[in-house]
Amino acid sequence: MAAKKKAKVNTTVDAWIEQFRKDYPAYSDWTTQSVIDYFGQDVIDVLMKTVDPNVEYSDEELLTLFKQTRYYNQTTGKQQEFDKARPAVQADLLSNARRAIISEYADLNLAESDLVDLSRQVARSGLTGSGLKQAVYQYAFRRPSAAPGLTAPETAKNALQGADADEIRNSLRAYGYKVSDAELQAALTGGMFNGVAVSKDQLLQKAQRIAKVQYGALADAIDAGASVDDVFYNYKQYAAQTLGLDPSQVDYMRDPKWAEAFGTKETGPLSLSEWVTKLKSDSRFGWQYTADANKQAEDVAMSIARAFGKVQ
Numbered sequence: 001m002a003a004k005k006k007a008k009v010n011t012t013v014d015a016w017i018e019q020f021r022k023d024y025p026a027y028s029d030w031t032t033q034s035v036i037d038y039f040g041q042d043v044i045d046v047l048m049k050t051v052d053p054n055v056e057y058s059d060e061e062l063l064t065l066f067k068q069t070r071y072y073n074q075t076t077g078k079q080q081e082f083d084k085a086r087p088a089v090q091a092d093l094l095s096n097a098r099r100a101i102i103s104e105y106a107d108l109n110l111a112e113s114d115l116v117d118l119s120r121q122v123a124r125s126g127l128t129g130s131g132l133k134q135a136v137y138q139y140a141f142r143r144p145s146a147a148p149g150l151t152a153p154e155t156a157k158n159a160l161q162g163a164d165a166d167e168i169r170n171s172l173r174a175y176g177y178k179v180s181d182a183e184l185q186a187a188l189t190g191g192m193f194n195g196v197a198v199s200k201d202q203l204l205q206k207a208q209r210i211a212k213v214q215y216g217a218l219a220d221a222i223d224a225g226a227s228v229d230d231v232f233y234n235y236k237q238y239a240a241q242t243l244g245l246d247p248s249q250v251d252y253m254r255d256p257k258w259a260e261a262f263g264t265k266e267t268g269p270l271s272l273s274e275w276v277t278k279l280k281s282d283s284r285f286g287w288q289y290t291a292d293a294n295k296q297a298e299d300v301a302m303s304i305a306r307a308f309g310k311v312q
Contacts, residue, residue, distance in 0.1 A: 016047040023047075026087045042069040078126035090123070097123035105136050107162040108155055114139070130190075133164070137188040156185075164188060168200050174227035176214065176253055177207035216265030228252075235261040235275055242279045244290045257284055 020035060021028040027035065036044060046065045049057055057065075066072055072080070082090060098119040101110070110118065118139045121127075127135050140159040142151045150156045159165060160181055168187055172179045185191065186198035211228050212219040221231055232252060239258065240247040252259040260278070263269045270278065280287045 015051045016044055019047050019051050020044075024083055026083070026085060026090050040070045043071050076125060079124050082124040082126070093123040093126075094119050097127075100128075100132060101136060104132075105162075108136070108140055108158045110155060111152075114152065114155065133188075134190040137164075137185075138191075141185055141189060159188065160184060168203065171200070171204055172207045173253070174229040175204075175207040175211040175222070176228045177203075177210060178253065179203060179207075215259065215262045217263045217268050219265070231269070232258075232261065234272060235270075238272055238276055239279055239285075242276055242290075242292075243285060243287055244292070 014032070017032070017035075027038070030038075043066070046062065046069065049055065049065065050062060075083075082093065085093070098115060101115065101118060101122065118136065121139070122132055122135055125131070125135070137159055140152070140155045143149065144151055165184055165188060168184060169179055179187075183193050183198060183203060186193040187200050187203055191198065208222055212222050215228060218226075218228060218231055222228070235258070236247050236250045239245065239250045239261075243250075250258055252261075261270050261275050279285045
């Protein structure tokens with residue numbers, strides 16, 4: 001706000017609007033009520049003091065009064081700078097924000113009205129990086145005041161199925177942790193889950209702690225930087241080859257019998273030869289139904305037949 005030592009201007013009741021148009025040129029066409037709704041009556045009161053020819057206020061006094069307004073205390077410096085910027089400057093900031101949102105978050109499929117609204121929020125606050133990301137996802141998961149449902153359920157669904165959500169989900173799944181939608185939403189927005197602030201890194205640490213308890217034999221490997229998936233990779237390949245399965249069918253999260261490859265905290269993980277022996281000897285894995293098992297059975301039968309002179 002441009003403070004004046006002493007102003008000698010129009011003394012009509014709307015004289016403050018002239019000062020407002022100088023201070024906030026981008027909003028010079030607003031009605032009085034629009035200005036009151038956006039900036040608050042207390043800001044207008046300060047403006048009226050600024051143009052009052054009967055009272056002298058120093059710059060410091062006017063600034064002190066301005067700092068007491070609701071607008072000043074509920075906005076950031078970046079937001080105040082945006083509001084004071086000329087229309088062309090605001091337009092550039094809005095255009096840059098729009099491009100950033102479309103470029104990085106196209107998978108949200110935001111409606112045009114949402115894009116306009118969100119671009120203004122981002123531009124006005126000067127958000128980039130993680131701040132931009134959190135603002136976008138906070139918007140995607142927004143709710144009307146005091147309403148239980150989401151404002152735009154389809155946008156929220158897109159957010160939970162988008163690239164950022166998949167990155168978090170997959171990083172946690174590598175430790176055998178299936179994240180809930182509520183936790184995922186909190187991580188995307190920088191929000192709270194069960195009263196605790198949540199981030200991607202915090203969720204990853206949680207998944208690692210749980211994995212070390214659930215798969216005790218892997219604790220040292222996890223501490224050394226390996227994920228449960230890293231450890232399981234060779235076991236998966238050997239199981240798929242031995243049982244004639246697609247590797248995607250060998251999933252310790254869907255079926256806990258595959259996690260027996262990890263052994264126990266006392267015994268440690270199975271060696272690969274022990275794992276193959278288990279796959280073939282434990283009927284739960286179904287090796288007995290494979291072509292390899294049938295061939296071995298036929299070979300054994302043939303050997304026995306030859307031993308008894310049944311075949312040449």
